[in-house]
Amino acid sequence: xxxxxxxxxTKEVVIGFDEPFVxxxxxxxxxxxxxxxxxxxxxxxxxxxxxxxxxxQAGAHMLDVNAGIPMxxxxxxxxxxIKLVQSLTDAPLSIDSSIVEALQAGLxxxxxxxxxxxxxxxxxxxxxxxxxxxxxxxAVVAISNDETGISEDPDxxxxxxxxxxxxxxxFGIARADIVVDPLVMPAGAMDxxxxxxxxxxxxxxxxxEVNTTCGASNISFGLPNRHxxxxxxxxxxxGAGLTSAIMNPLHSEESxxxxxxxxxxxxxxxxxxxxxxxxxxxxxxxxxxGGRRRSRRRRR
Amino acid sequence: xxxxxxxxxTKEVVIGFDEPFVxxxxxxxxxxxxxxxxxxxxxxxxxxxxxxxxxxQAGAHMLDVNAGIPMxxxxxxxxxxIKLVQSLTDAPLSIDSSIVEALQAGLxxxxxxxxxxxxxxxxxxxxxxxxxxxxxxxAVVAISNDETGISEDPDxxxxxxxxxxxxxxxFGIARADIVVDPLVMPAGAMDxxxxxxxxxxxxxxxxxEVNTTCGASNISFGLPNRHxxxxxxxxxxxGAGLTSAIMNPLHSEESxxxxxxxxxxxxxxxxxxxxxxxxxxxxxxxxxxGGRRRSRRRRR
Numbered sequence: 001x002x003x004x005x006x007x008x009x010t011k012e013v014v015i016g017f018d019e020p021f022v023x024x025x026x027x028x029x030x031x032x033x034x035x036x037x038x039x040x041x042x043x044x045x046x047x048x049x050x051x052x053x054x055x056x057q058a059g060a061h062m063l064d065v066n067a068g069i070p071m072x073x074x075x076x077x078x079x080x081x082i083k084l085v086q087s088l089t090d091a092p093l094s095i096d097s098s099i100v101e102a103l104q105a106g107l108x109x110x111x112x113x114x115x116x117x118x119x120x121x122x123x124x125x126x127x128x129x130x131x132x133x134x135x136x137x138x139a140v141v142a143i144s145n146d147e148t149g150i151s152e153d154p155d156x157x158x159x160x161x162x163x164x165x166x167x168x169x170x171f172g173i174a175r176a177d178i179v180v181d182p183l184v185m186p187a188g189a190m191d192x193x194x195x196x197x198x199x200x201x202x203x204x205x206x207x208x209e210v211n212t213t214c215g216a217s218n219i220s221f222g223l224p225n226r227h228x229x230x231x232x233x234x235x236x237x238x239g240a241g242l243t244s245a246i247m248n249p250l251h252s253e254e255s256x257x258x259x260x261x262x263x264x265x266x267x268x269x270x271x272x273x274x275x276x277x278x279x280x281x282x283x284x285x286x287x288x289x290g291g292r293r294r295s296r297r298r299r300r
Numbered sequence: 301x302x303x304x305x306x307x308x309x310t311k312e313v314v315i316g317f318d319e320p321f322v323x324x325x326x327x328x329x330x331x332x333x334x335x336x337x338x339x340x341x342x343x344x345x346x347x348x349x350x351x352x353x354x355x356x357q358a359g360a361h362m363l364d365v366n367a368g369i370p371m372x373x374x375x376x377x378x379x380x381x382i383k384l385v386q387s388l389t390d391a392p393l394s395i396d397s398s399i400v401e402a403l404q405a406g407l408x409x410x411x412x413x414x415x416x417x418x419x420x421x422x423x424x425x426x427x428x429x430x431x432x433x434x435x436x437x438x439a440v441v442a443i444s445n446d447e448t449g450i451s452e453d454p455d456x457x458x459x460x461x462x463x464x465x466x467x468x469x470x471f472g473i474a475r476a477d478i479v480v481d482p483l484v485m486p487a488g489a490m491d492x493x494x495x496x497x498x499x500x501x502x503x504x505x506x507x508x509e510v511n512t513t514c515g516a517s518n519i520s521f522g523l524p525n526r527h528x529x530x531x532x533x534x535x536x537x538x539g540a541g542l543t544s545a546i547m548n549p550l551h552s553e554e555s556x557x558x559x560x561x562x563x564x565x566x567x568x569x570x571x572x573x574x575x576x577x578x579x580x581x582x583x584x585x586x587x588x589x590g591g592r593r594r595s596r597r598r599r600r
Contacts, residue, residue, distance in 0.1 A: 187563050188571050194564030198539060219564070223571055225556070225578035232535040232560025239498060239536035256525070257557075260532025263487050264494030264519070271488050271523055278525035 002176050004139050004211045006062060009111040011090040013061050015179060015211045015244045020267045021258050022244035024094055024115075024213065025060030027051040028081065030069050041072045045084050052088045060249040063089070064117060065106070066096035075105035082106050094141070094246070100128045107136045114138045117246075118181065121146035121160035130171045139177040140168070141213060144200070150183055152190070154200035157183060162208055179211045179244065180204050186221035187229070193219060194233065198240040205241030213244040216254070231257035238265060302476050304439050304511045306362060309411040311390040313361050315479060315511045315544045320567045321558050322544035324394055324415075324513065325360030327351040328381065330369050341372045345384050352388045360549040363389070364417060365406070366396035375405035382406050394441070394546070400428045407436045414438045417546075418481065421446035421460035430471045439477040440468070441513060444500070450483055452490070454500035457483060462508055479511045479544065480504050486521035487529070493519060494533065498540040505541030513544040516554070531557035538565060 003016040015022045028051050030037035036047050055063055065085055067078040078097055085093060095106035096117040103116055118141035119129040133140045142164040144150075144157035151157055161180045168178055182200040185193040197214070204212050219233040220226035231253040234245060238261035247254060259277055262268040303316040315322045328351050330337035336347050355363055365385055367378040378397055385393060395406035396417040403416055418441035419429040433440045442464040444450075444457035451457055461480045468478055482500040485493040497514070504512050519533040520526035531553040534545060538561035547554060559577055562568045 191566045191569055195566050198564070223578075224575060228556040228578070229560045229563060229574065231531070232557050233564050235532040235535040235557070236539035236561060236564050239539045256528040257532050257535070260529045261536060263529060264498070264533050264536050266491045266495050269491055274529065275524060278523075278528070 002209050002211055004115075004176050004179055005113065006092040006094075006115050006139055007112040008086060008090045008092045011092065011112075013092050015213075017205070017211075017241070017243065018267070019243070020262045020273075021238055021242075022061045022213075023059060023249050023255075023258065024062040024064050024244055024246045025051075025055030025058075025249050026064050026215070026246045027055055027248060027250070028063060028085065029066035029096070031066065037069045040067060040077055040081070041069050043080075045081060048081055048084060049088060052085050055249050056089050056091055058249040059255060060091065062092050062094055062115065062244075064094040064096045064246050066117075067102065068097060068099075074099050075102040078102045079105040079109045083109050086111055095138075100132065103129065104132055107132060107138060110136075115141060115179065117141040118143045119164060121164050123147070126164065126167050130168055130173060133168075133177075134171040134173050139179060140173070141181055142168075142178050142210075143181045144183055150185075152185075152192075152196070154182070154196040154203070157200055158203050158208070161204060161210070165208060165210065175208075175210060179213045180208070181214050182212060184214045184216060184218040184233075186223075187219050188222040194236070197233075198236060201237055201240040201242050211243045212241065213246055214242065216245045216247050227251045227253035230254050234258055235261045235264075238262075302509050302511055304415075304476050304479055305413065306392040306394075306415050306439055307412040308386060308390045308392045311392065311412075313392050315513075317505070317511075317541070317543065318567070319543070320562045320573075321538055321542075322361045322513075323359060323549050323555075323558065324362040324364050324544055324546045325351075325355030325358075325549045326364050326515070326546045327355055327548060327550070328363060328385065329366035329396070331366065337369045337372075340367060340377055340381070341369050343380075345381060348381055348384060349388060352385050355549050356389050356391055358549040359555060360391065362392050362394055362415065362544075364394040364396045364546050366417075367402065368397060368399075374399050375402040378402045379405040379409045383409050386411055395438075400432065403429065404432055407432060407438060410436075415479065416440040418443045419464060421464050423447070426464065426467050430468055430473060433468075433477075434471040434473050439479060440473070441481055442468075442478050442510075443481045444483055450485075452485075452492075452496070454482070454496040454503070457500055458503050458508070461504060461510070465508060465510065475508075475510060479513050480508070481514050482512060484514045484516060484518040484533075486523075487519050488522040494536070497533075498536060501537055501540040501542050511543045512541065513546055514542065516545045516547050527551045527553035530554050534558055535561045535564075538562075 001017045006013050094115040094117045116138045120143045144160045184197045187193045220229040235257045263274050301317050394415040394417045416438050420443045444461045484497045487493040520529040535557045
């Protein structure tokens with residue numbers, strides 16, 4: 001029963017096989033958000049503040065912080081954002097950058113045990129990121145691609161994940177501190193995107209025994225009703241073993257699907273969280289088919 | 301790749317591992333519907349007509365027809381309803397009764413290959429229902445309980461399902477013509493209800509290689525936001541291998557979850573059905589996290 005513990009100075013979050021699903025809020029990320037990028041570059045972090053509070057309010061258990069702005073001093077901006085976010089919430093953070101110096105700057109100011117997002121299976125990346133993760137006693141997101149790109153074959157992606165786990169062990173990083181991202185592809189581009197992801201999530205859980213995370217909304221890229229498809233995918237991925245996701249926590253479709261999946265997985269004892277989330281203002285009546293249950297056992 | 305073919309006089313529906321999920325509309329059932337029961341008993345089938353048209357319009361692929369009214373002539377009423385429903389739609393039917401004489405009356409008027417709902421693992425029931433199924437060349441829903449009731453242990457329920465499949469073979473009924481109901485329990489009464497159901501669905505698919513159906517709304521019995529929980533459960537059950545459900549097709553939460561699960565399972569080639577269901581009036585934009593996908597592959 002693998003448990004990945006991430007913490008801030010005062011709060012622990014556990015990603016685990018027997019734990020409620022962990023939502024990592026993805027909003028503090030200037031990629032594709034021009035206004036936020038311009039503000040962050042100019043040192044205006046008011047929107048980072050708003051995104052912090054709104055995501056925690058909406059139920060995010062952790063927050064991802066990314067400061068990837070072209071032509072900006074990313075290490076400094078990322079460190080400043082992490083300090084700011086940690087002053088506003090006790091939710092543990094995922095420090096997200098493709099620049100090793102930025103990960104380092106973030107880790108140096110971070111209070112607690114961070115989740116480093118991310119390392120790939122590329123040898124050069126492994127050799128630069130893993131020592132940093134080990135030095136700071138952090139956990140790390142392992143992305144299952146390497147120098148050859150992203151394989152369409154989920155079993156090839158599994159091999160890369162296993163390689164990362166093995167290499168991390170050489171640096172003294174425990175398997176429980178590696179959270180593998182199976183890389184979800186858009187269903188609109190590839191009919192096998194969903195089944196590949198579910199297959200790989202199941203193998204990662206059952207054979208490699210690691211926790212998993214993903215950018216769940218990739219599944220719906222380019223399609224209408226993205227939230228509806230994300231919701232179905234998230235429930236199914238949780239059923240297959242997914243234990244966390246980097247996602248937008250502000251949408252009720254996805255949140256309801258995750259709460260429901262926690263009930264179905266037996267991770268919401270006596271449905272207490274489901275009931276407290278939905279009993280107000282008025283519970284729904286018996287219109288959803290309860291009659292069927294009463295009728296089925298009779299046999300004359 | 302088990303395929304269960306059900307038909308009306310002019311239309312076939314296939315329940316199968318590689319097929320889109322089959323929705324069997326549950327509304328034509330007087331259990332818990334006092335007004336409908338009174339009308340049906342009095343020979344007024346106007347609400348049966350409405351339920352037929354509304355469910356087909358809402359996307360039901362098949363309809364379940366039940367006439368279980370205490371102190372009424374169920375065989376006659378069931379046969380009349382089946383004739384009426386078949387005059388209104390070409391959707392194949394599930395003939396639903398706990399009275400063998402009613403199943404017989406229904407089968408005698410049915411045009412096509414019906415789904416008989418249901419047989420249990422009780423010896424007396426097996427010996428009365430299976431010959432009827434064999435005689436009419438029908439398919440049958442097998443409910444995984446027996447004389448001892450419903451076991452809480454899904455592996456005991458699996459054994460009963462296997463017994464029904466074996467006994468059916470003695471009557472010349474093919475495994476592909478048996479659709480097993482794993483018996484979904486309410487999560488509000490038992491924390492393991494969801495995991496038991498998923499475990500059993502997976503075993504039924506992988507080991508017994510049979511199609512499955514269930515009263516999905518049982519999962520949410522007694523809880524608020526039933527449609528939200530049903531939707532999460534349905535997606536997860538489809539991910540585990542469920543191939544049909546007896547359910548209310550009129551609610552968008554469940555329908556969207558099923559459409560989404562079909563996409564994720566690769567049963568909606570090029571997402572054509574998803575796109576045609578949701579592209580109008582206006583597709584949603586890039587607010588669901590597409591930016592994340594663009595950002596993740598960059599590594600400097």
